[in-house]
Amino acid sequence: MLTKRQEEILKLIVMEYIKLAKPVGSKLICDRLNCSSATVRNEMVELEELGLLEKTHTSSGRVPSEKGYRYYVDNLMELKELNGEDVFKLQTIFNNSQLELSDVLNKSLELISDMTSYTSIVLDTKSHENKLKEISVVPINNDVVIVIVVTDQGYVEHKDVELHGVSLEEVKKTVKLINELIIGTPIDEVSAKLEFEIKPIIAKYVKQHEVLYNAFYDVFTDISSKNINVVGKNNILKHQEFNDLGKVKSIFSKLDDENILEKIDELEEKNNQSGENSKDIEVYIGNENGVDPDVTVIKTNYKTNKDEGTIAIVGPKRMEYSKVVNLLDYIKKQIER
Amino acid sequence: MLTKRQEEILKLIVMEYIKLAKPVGSKLICDRLNCSSATVRNEMVELEELGLLEKTHTSSGRVPSEKGYRYYVDNLMELKELNGEDVFKLQTIFNNSQLELSDVLNKSLELISDMTSYTSIVLDTKSHENKLKEISVVPINNDVVIVIVVTDQGYVEHKDVELHGVSLEEVKKTVKLINELIIGTPIDEVSAKLEFEIKPIIAKYVKQHEVLYNAFYDVFTDISSKNINVVGKNNILKHQEFNDLGKVKSIFSKLDDENILEKIDELEEKNNQSGENSKDIEVYIGNENGVDPDVTVIKTNYKTNKDEGTIAIVGPKRMEYSKVVNLLDYIKKQIER
DNA sequence: CATAGCACTCTATTTTCTCGATTGCTACTT
DNA sequence: AAGTAGCAATCGAGAAAATAGAGTGCTATG
Numbered sequence: 001m002l003t004k005r006q007e008e009i010l011k012l013i014v015m016e017y018i019k020l021a022k023p024v025g026s027k028l029i030c031d032r033l034n035c036s037s038a039t040v041r042n043e044m045v046e047l048e049e050l051g052l053l054e055k056t057h058t059s060s061g062r063v064p065s066e067k068g069y070r071y072y073v074d075n076l077m078e079l080k081e082l083n084g085e086d087v088f089k090l091q092t093i094f095n096n097s098q099l100e101l102s103d104v105l106n107k108s109l110e111l112i113s114d115m116t117s118y119t120s121i122v123l124d125t126k127s128h129e130n131k132l133k134e135i136s137v138v139p140i141n142n143d144v145v146i147v148i149v150v151t152d153q154g155y156v157e158h159k160d161v162e163l164h165g166v167s168l169e170e171v172k173k174t175v176k177l178i179n180e181l182i183i184g185t186p187i188d189e190v191s192a193k194l195e196f197e198i199k200p201i202i203a204k205y206v207k208q209h210e211v212l213y214n215a216f217y218d219v220f221t222d223i224s225s226k227n228i229n230v231v232g233k234n235n236i237l238k239h240q241e242f243n244d245l246g247k248v249k250s251i252f253s254k255l256d257d258e259n260i261l262e263k264i265d266e267l268e269e270k271n272n273q274s275g276e277n278s279k280d281i282e283v284y285i286g287n288e289n290g291v292d293p294d295v296t297v298i299k300t301n302y303k304t305n306k307d308e309g310t311i312a313i314v315g316p317k318r319m320e321y322s323k324v325v326n327l328l329d330y331i332k333k334q335i336e337r
Numbered sequence: 338m339l340t341k342r343q344e345e346i347l348k349l350i351v352m353e354y355i356k357l358a359k360p361v362g363s364k365l366i367c368d369r370l371n372c373s374s375a376t377v378r379n380e381m382v383e384l385e386e387l388g389l390l391e392k393t394h395t396s397s398g399r400v401p402s403e404k405g406y407r408y409y410v411d412n413l414m415e416l417k418e419l420n421g422e423d424v425f426k427l428q429t430i431f432n433n434s435q436l437e438l439s440d441v442l443n444k445s446l447e448l449i450s451d452m453t454s455y456t457s458i459v460l461d462t463k464s465h466e467n468k469l470k471e472i473s474v475v476p477i478n479n480d481v482v483i484v485i486v487v488t489d490q491g492y493v494e495h496k497d498v499e500l501h502g503v504s505l506e507e508v509k510k511t512v513k514l515i516n517e518l519i520i521g522t523p524i525d526e527v528s529a530k531l532e533f534e535i536k537p538i539i540a541k542y543v544k545q546h547e548v549l550y551n552a553f554y555d556v557f558t559d560i561s562s563k564n565i566n567v568v569g570k571n572n573i574l575k576h577q578e579f580n581d582l583g584k585v586k587s588i589f590s591k592l593d594d595e596n597i598l599e600k601i602d603e604l605e606e607k608n609n610q611s612g613e614n615s616k617d618i619e620v621y622i623g624n625e626n627g628v629d630p631d632v633t634v635i636k637t638n639y640k641t642n643k644d645e646g647t648i649a650i651v652g653p654k655r656m657e658y659s660k661v662v663n664l665l666d667y668i669k670k671q672i673e674r
Numbered sequence: 675c676a677t678a679g680c681a682c683t684c685t686a687t688t689t690t691c692t693c694g695a696t697t698g699c700t701a702c703t704t
Numbered sequence: 705a706a707g708t709a710g711c712a713a714t715c716g717a718g719a720a721a722a723t724a725g726a727g728t729g730c731t732a733t734g
Contacts, residue, residue: 023727025726025727025728026727026728027726027727035676035677036676036677036678037677037678037727038676038677038678038679038729038730039675039676039677041727041728041729042675042676042729044728045728045729055728056685057683057684057685058682058683058684058727058728058729059682059683059684059685059726059727059728059729060684060685060726060727060728061726061727061728097499098555100497133475133477134475136473138470138471138487140470140489140490140491144491146487146491146493148485148487148493150475150483150485152477153477154477154481154483154497156483156485156493156495158493160437160491162434218435234586234589234590234593237582237585237586237589243582245574245580245582245585248574248582248585249571249574252571252574253571256571360696362695362696362697363696363697364695364696372707372708373707373708373709374696374708374709375698375707375708375709375710376706376707376708378696378697378698379698379706379707381697382697382698392697393716394714394715394716395696395697395698395713395714395715396695396696396697396698396713396714396715396716397695397696397697397714397715397716398695398696398697
């Protein structure tokens, strides 16, 4: 258990290091607290023994360890009010009813990347609440038709289908069948239903049913697929912990790798501190996230009728935790409204 | 006018520098030609006086100047056959009839970025050949309908429209009117036609015509809008001329700036050499492109019934000119097929 | 328990030194 | 005149040495 003063010192060191990115010496701390540098140094030694602080070398100031950041996030961090200007900018996006949800997400995360200098990630999936509303077909020429699928939540997906000799009549017949049989089916059940209920039927009525079946199958797969977007990648370059080209390359390649992004999506907080700060915003510091030991990932899930997914912010471990948590919380609430 | 030998030397220096990125000394050249280093040095002095070569400092080998690269590209460069493996990979993309043109473009440029380690850019616009084929409306609930527009070349665009009290009946009436009056109109004339022919008419028949008019106007604007995609940005990091973080930042920000990409689109070759290499592939070296004095932009335009646009490759001035020109030429031909 | 003082450690930066590559020039050869 | 060999001069890149400064740990003292 830490004493009040030790917590105070740890907090100051973390905040100072976040601000200036330089190891924090005892002098700076003792200016703020009312005690001498020697006293602070003694406390520092203890915090270091507890594994909360580290030294970069024998005689330099202290830097928070991963455990130190964790302690700060769980116990010491204060969530300040959001900057009014920032809220205003975000609000204008959320109030713009012209935009689709995915645009709102992208735009607001662009803004957040700007405001924070970190990188944002959205993983968006059409919610299971989406049910098939309507399927229609527009013939383009003798060989090609376009299949358009609409869900009851307003998603539209379309695909060119080459007929390869199937007559337009047969296509229309198939569409009519599908419309009759699976309208109202939740999108994540469509594939199965198509396979086991529709396929046998159209096989009877339609000659070249394979071609058509595949085409429709593709459209439905597309509509329930995930959508990944990474915003503000260049911000990586702004942080001095990444001022090494090798490091930058490595992080960039990770941010481009869909597997890693899936991994972020699947991260789950083990040590679920149910402190006052726990607003379903999860923080993964360094090795806690499987992405890169030098970054922190802060993420949250959202869910509406139309979509569900994850938004995450990636930055250096020396991150403005409080600001990011606040922003994510704000966005989550706005989206879910 | 350069002598045969001077051309030979210039060509060797350019090729060697492209390969190794180190200033080329006289020794290396005289190994390949049958003459002494002193002779080569004398020639080098002359090439330098002509502005085709430069020195990085008083006593280092030579580096091609911008003018030197230009001379190489215009007069000396040999276009070798494309690597069979590369062609094969590209071909599998072009042969995949499942893909839409924009996907084909993106995928093939991804491949090219991989193969070359440069950055690719596509600027794609729906061709003026697109004519309106069909407009339909799907009601989602009492307040929202989705407007779907299809062109005769198979483009689909859609948009949510909030009704704000307009009755579904009126929407349908409007759609019917539009369908009757402007089907077959080229997309770039739709806006005007909507304004001057449709608006007056629906104003008579429909009460809240402003809302509807704006909604349709938006959809049509979207369908004729440009589409920019930058692929393989990270490749910038691979080239040692950009191993400086400041430089990287600067180039990244330029590649993110739509204005600059438009500028690339609008670049036009002044000194249109109609040499044998002129295949409508344009090369802009350093200051010739308005983007960045340290890069070269190689670009070409394409045009099909469905789309038209520009593809460009951006890399260091020390670029594999021959390879890139060949690849662009190949892609252009494939697309236009 | 807190503090002042001091020798010590280590980094970061600057300065100096050395090595090697390459040049330009001059004098010589063909 | 064109080509070549030889040589001093130049400069950069990298290693080694020198310096300054910030911060520590420890000890003795209030």
